[in-house]
Amino acid sequence: METTTVVDDDVPTSLLLSFGDFPEDVQICVLSFLRPSELAAFASTCKRFLSICRHDHHRLWFSMCHRRWGSKTLINKWRANAKISYKQLYTILHQYQNLIGFWRRSGDTSTSSPPLLFFEWGPFYITGSRILPSRNRGGGYEVIKKPFLWMSIALNGEPVNYLDLDGRFSFTDEDWIGMNLDSDLIRVNVSFMGECHMVVEESLGLSSSEDYDLYVSPPDKLMTQIYQHFANRTSPSGNGASRRQRRKEKAKQGRVRKWDSEYFVKIVNCSPKPARPLQGLWKGICDDMSLDFYLVSYDDVGGIACRKFGDSNRPLTYHAPIFWATSSTFVESPFSSEEDYIYNCRLHLRPEDHLLSSSDNETVSRMLYINSSNDLVIPDITINPQQVEGRIWQYGNGTFGYGFLRDNYIIDMKHIAENGELLDVIGPCND
Known part of the structure; x- marks a missing residue:
C-alpha cells in the first residue's frame, strides 16, 4: 500500500506500507469481512497472519460473527450460554443461517x-x-x-x-x-x-x-x-x-x-423477483371469505402454476394447480375496452378493513392470461372456454389479483413476508 507524505522541503515522497504495518484493530476490522475459506488463503501468506487465523483469535472471530449476524441476533448471548469459542460459534451459526x-x-x-x-x-x-x-x-x-x-x-x-x-x-x-x-x-x-x-x-x-x-x-x-x-x-x-x-x-x-x-x-423462491414477479408465497381471501395461502412457481419452460398451501396432510392442498399459464409474458397497459370491462365488472374479495387505500394500488399495470386446471386434469372433456379462462391483473405496487371469466370476483393477493419479516402477525391466543 502506498501513501504520500510531505517532508520539510515541501517535496512529496511516497511511503510504502504493508498490511502488517497497520494497527491490530485495523487488521481485525479488515479481516472480519472475509469468510473462513478466504481467511485460510490469507493465513498462508506469512507466519504472523497464520498465527492469527489458525488459532481462536478471540477478537477476530468475534468480529466475524458480529459483522455477519450481529444485526440479527445477540452474539455475546450465544456464547454466554455455552462454553464454546467464537470460532466454534461461527461454524454453528453458519449452519443455522x-x-x-x-x-x-x-x-x-x-x-x-x-x-x-x-x-x-x-x-x-x-x-x-x-x-x-x-x-x-x-x-x-x-x-x-x-x-x-x-x-x-x-x-x-x-x-x-x-x-x-x-x-x-x-x-x-x-x-x-x-x-x-x-x-x-x-x-x-x-x-x-x-x-x-x-x-x-x-x-x-x-x-x-x-x-x-x-x-x-x-x-x-x-x-x-x-x-x-x-x-x-x-x-x-x-x-x-x-x-x-x-x-x-x-x-x-x-x-x-x-x-x-x-x-x-x-421454499427457495418464496419472494418475487423482477424476472418472476408473481413467484413466492401469497395470502388471499377466498370466495368463502376465509384466508388461505398460495404458492406461485415458474417452471423451466416459462409457465406459471399456482396452488393452495393449506393445513393438510399433503405438502400442497391440491395436486393440480388453481390456475396455470403456459407463458409468463404480460400484456401491458393500456388494455382494450373489452378487457377493461372484464376487470371493472368484478368485485374484489378482501376484508373491509383492508381496502386498497391508494389509487396506485388499484391501477392495473399489466395483465396475464391464465387457465384453470380443468383441462389439465380432464384434457379431452369439452368445456366452455369461459369456464377455464381467466386473468391475472398486476397492480402498481407489485401485488396482483386473479379471477376467472366464469366468476364475478377477483381474489387479491398480499405478501406474507417482506424483507424477511412476517406481516400482519397475531398470537395463537387470538385465534
Whole structure:
C-alpha cells in the first residue's frame, strides 16, 4: 500500500506500507469481512497472519460473527450460554443461517405437524414457527404464528433442539442456562441433506456426543457423498456406525415415541423477483371469505402454476394447480375496452378493513392470461372456454389479483413476508 507524505522541503515522497504495518484493530476490522475459506488463503501468506487465523483469535472471530449476524441476533448471548469459542460459534451459526426463511412439510404426516414453517433469529436461539392463516372469516389478512421448534447451544457447546407441539413455550436466559425446560418439550435431532432438505427426528435419550454427528450438514459436492453420509448412520456394518445403531435400537425399546420423523423442504423462491414477479408465497381471501395461502412457481419452460398451501396432510392442498399459464409474458397497459370491462365488472374479495387505500394500488399495470386446471386434469372433456379462462391483473405496487371469466370476483393477493419479516402477525391466543 502506498501513501504520500510531505517532508520539510515541501517535496512529496511516497511511503510504502504493508498490511502488517497497520494497527491490530485495523487488521481485525479488515479481516472480519472475509469468510473462513478466504481467511485460510490469507493465513498462508506469512507466519504472523497464520498465527492469527489458525488459532481462536478471540477478537477476530468475534468480529466475524458480529459483522455477519450481529444485526440479527445477540452474539455475546450465544456464547454466554455455552462454553464454546467464537470460532466454534461461527461454524454453528453458519449452519443455522440456511434455516432462515420458509420451509414446507414433505410427505404424508400426522396433523400435528405444521405444513409451513418460518425460521428466524432470536436473541440466543433460532425459532421455527408454524405459520397458519387466521380462521376468522372476513377478519383480515392476519397470520397466526406459533413457536414449533427451538434451536440453540447447550452448556457443553453442542447444538440442542426442542419441539414445542403446543406452541405456548417461550425461552428465557434462566430456562436455557439452568435447563429448566417444560416437560412437554420434545428433544429432537435436526439433520440436513444438502441445503434444501432436513429431517426432524426424536432423540431417544442418547448422550449428546453420540448424536452430535446428526447436526453436521453432509457434504453437498457429490450426491454419492450425501447418501453415504446418511447410510453410515444406519448401516449394520462399519466402524462405529453399527455400535451406535445398536445403542439407539436398545434405547428405543424402553421409550414411547412422541414424535415421528418428518421431512421438510426449503421454499427457495418464496419472494418475487423482477424476472418472476408473481413467484413466492401469497395470502388471499377466498370466495368463502376465509384466508388461505398460495404458492406461485415458474417452471423451466416459462409457465406459471399456482396452488393452495393449506393445513393438510399433503405438502400442497391440491395436486393440480388453481390456475396455470403456459407463458409468463404480460400484456401491458393500456388494455382494450373489452378487457377493461372484464376487470371493472368484478368485485374484489378482501376484508373491509383492508381496502386498497391508494389509487396506485388499484391501477392495473399489466395483465396475464391464465387457465384453470380443468383441462389439465380432464384434457379431452369439452368445456366452455369461459369456464377455464381467466386473468391475472398486476397492480402498481407489485401485488396482483386473479379471477376467472366464469366468476364475478377477483381474489387479491398480499405478501406474507417482506424483507424477511412476517406481516400482519397475531398470537395463537387470538385465534
